[in-house]
Amino acid sequence: MKSNTKNAKGSGTIRKRSDGRWEARYTTGIDSKTGKQIQKSVYGKTQKEVRQKLTEVTAEIDSGTYLEQTKDTVGEWLDTWLKTYALYSVKSYTYDAYERSCNIHIKPALGRIRLSALTAPQIQQFYNSLITEKKLSPKTVKNIHGVLHRALGQAVKLGMLRSNPTNVCDLPKAHRKEIKPMEQAEITKFLQAIQGTKYGLVYQITLFTGLREGEVLGLTWDCIDFQHNAIYINKQLQKTKKVGGTYCLAPTKNSRNRTILTAPSVMALLRKQKSQQAQMRLLAGEAWNNSWDLVFTNELGGHLCHCTVYKKFKAIVRELGMPEERFHDLRHSFAVASIESGDDIKTVQSNLGHATASFTLDVYGHVTQKMRQQSADRMEEFIQKVSG
Numbered sequence: 183m184k185s186n187t188k189n190a191k192g193s194g195t196i197r198k199r200s201d202g203r204w205e206a207r208y209t210t211g212i213d214s215k216t217g218k219q220i221q222k223s224v225y226g227k228t229q230k231e232v233r234q235k236l237t238e239v240t241a242e243i244d245s246g247t248y249l250e251q252t253k254d255t256v257g258e259w260l261d262t263w264l265k266t267y268a269l270y271s272v273k274s275y276t277y278d279a280y281e282r283s284c285n286i287h288i289k290p291a292l293g294r295i296r297l298s299a300l301t302a303p304q305i306q307q308f309y310n311s312l313i314t315e316k317k318l319s320p321k322t323v324k325n326i327h328g329v330l331h332r333a334l335g336q337a338v339k340l341g342m343l344r345s346n347p348t349n350v351c352d353l354p355k356a357h358r359k360e361i362k363p364m365e366q367a368e369i370t371k372f373l374q375a376i377q378g379t380k381y382g383l384v385y386q387i388t389l390f391t392g393l394r395e396g397e398v399l400g401l402t403w404d405c406i407d408f409q410h411n412a413i414y415i416n417k418q419l420q421k422t423k424k425v426g427g428t429y430c431l432a433p434t435k436n437s438r439n440r441t442i443l444t445a446p447s448v449m450a451l452l453r454k455q456k457s458q459q460a461q462m463r464l465l466a467g468e469a470w471n472n473s474w475d476l477v478f479t480n481e482l483g484g485h486l487c488h489c490t491v492y493k494k495f496k497a498i499v500r501e502l503g504m505p506e507e508r509f510h511d512l513r514h515s516f517a518v519a520s521i522e523s524g525d526d527i528k529t530v531q532s533n534l535g536h537a538t539a540s541f542t543l544d545v546y547g548h549v550t551q552k553m554r555q556q557s558a559d560r561m562e563e564f565i566q567k568v569s570g
Contacts, residue, residue: 194236196229204229206236210243256300257293259342260284263333273432275420283329287312292330297337302347305330313354320356327353361545362506363515375498381491383455384478385512390448392516392534395509396420399486400431401477403456411449413442415535419476419485429485431474440535452477517542521549 194208204226209219224239226232254262261284268280291308292300309327312318318326331348338346364372369389376382388398396418405414416439420432434440455477462481463470472483480486492509499507513534520530531542 194240196232196236198229203227204232206232208236208240208243254297254342255293256295256297257289259297259337260289260293260333263336267336268332273420274422274430275432278422278427279325280329283326284333287316287326288330297342300334300347302350305347306351309351309353320354324353324356327351358545361514361518362508362511363518364504364507364511368502368504369515371502372499372504375502379494379498381478381486381494383451383458384486384491385495386451387448387455388509388512389516390451391442391444392513392520393442394418394435394513394535395488395491396432397434397535399476399478399488399491402431402475403477404475406452406477408449408453411444411446413444413448415440415442419488421488429487434535436535436537438535438537440532442533517546518549521546522553 194206196204196206199205205223206225207221207223209221211220212218224232224235226235264277264281264284268277272280288308291311292304295304309323312323312326313320327348331346334343334346334348337343372389373386376385384398387393387401388395391398391413393401393415397415400417400419401413402417405416407414415434417431418434419429421427421429459472459477459479462479463472463483466482470483472479474485476483476485478486495509496505499505517530517534520533521527525533527539527542530546531539534542536542536545
């Protein structure tokens with residue numbers, strides 16, 4: 183069958199193929215090795231459709247905005263991005279989370295789409311389905327979006343995409359979980375209940391310093407300054423998210439190291455822990471192995487497990503009639519107590535290791551509101567006194 187060929191506007195030619203489709207061929211440049219023209223094609227069902235595509239692509243070539251169409255699918259690019267870029271730029275724990283998001287959520291839904299053909303509406307439908315069909319929380323969807331956004335952002339940097347389609351997608355609004363710090367009476371009950379228990383000192387140190395769970399379990403003795411009542415926070419105990427994952431000492435959240443000046447009572451608790459650990463070491467004998475020099479260990483010097491410490495905590499608060507309390511609420515209780523005691527927000531932010539004081543204000547705004555109201559009440563009392 184004779185092909186129907188016609189010169190197009192601008193460079194390139196259009197012809198009708200034997201399979202009934204129309205094809206437009208255009209030149210993108212010269213191969214430096216062979217000296218021959220580099221030719222590409224666009225296809226369509228009609229001559230008009232192909233002519234339009236050819237006009238657009240030749241205009242891009244003339245303006246210098248043309249991008250070579252990659253043959254990679256979204257799934258293939260995600261695999262490349264994970265192994266080539268993400269693996270060496272984030273913590274191992276974060277990498278495992280990225281990999282899980284790609285394998286469990288993104289690739290099954292979008293993986294077969296050609297990277298260059300991926301559109302914002304397709305991504306938006308994917309995000310919506312995570313909420314409506316998979317019943318994931320807005321926070322989890324935001325995390326998945328963060329992975330896809332970063333992977334596609336790298337593709338833009340490499341010239342594989344002109345723009346990042348995730349930029350124009352809408353994310354479900356995440357509602358911050360209400361914090362549930364313990365009231366003073368509840369703290370007293372809690373402290374009485376944990377006296378002499380296996381992880382009692384872990385809970386007390388957490389409550390009186392505001393450390394994150396991984397930070398308190400990853401404390402090492404070289405970071406305890408008894409002379410100056412200070413604790414240096416520069417790492418956390420972390421477990422990889424892979425099945426059968428291993429524990430490691432990783433950088434702190436946001437990689438922000440900090441020094442906390444603590445109350446003398448906290449140092450007394452740490453001295454007590456040091457004494458108890460020395461007794462455990464004597465009992466363990468040659469089986470003792472605390473190679474990381476951890477402050478909190480099991481009977482043989484090994485690290486404690488997050489899940490075990492957490493389950494014991496939950497059992498205690500349930501018995502006290504506070505089943506909603508989470509381990510992380512010990513940190514919240516410290517922060518609220520600090521603010522109500524008169525600490526300024528910048529000091530609280532520094533002790534907690536938050537990135538900004540505005541974030542601390544956002545989390546604990548209700549506490550500062552209460553303090554402002556108390557200030558107004560005191561002023562009213564003063565006004566009534568002086569007004570006679």
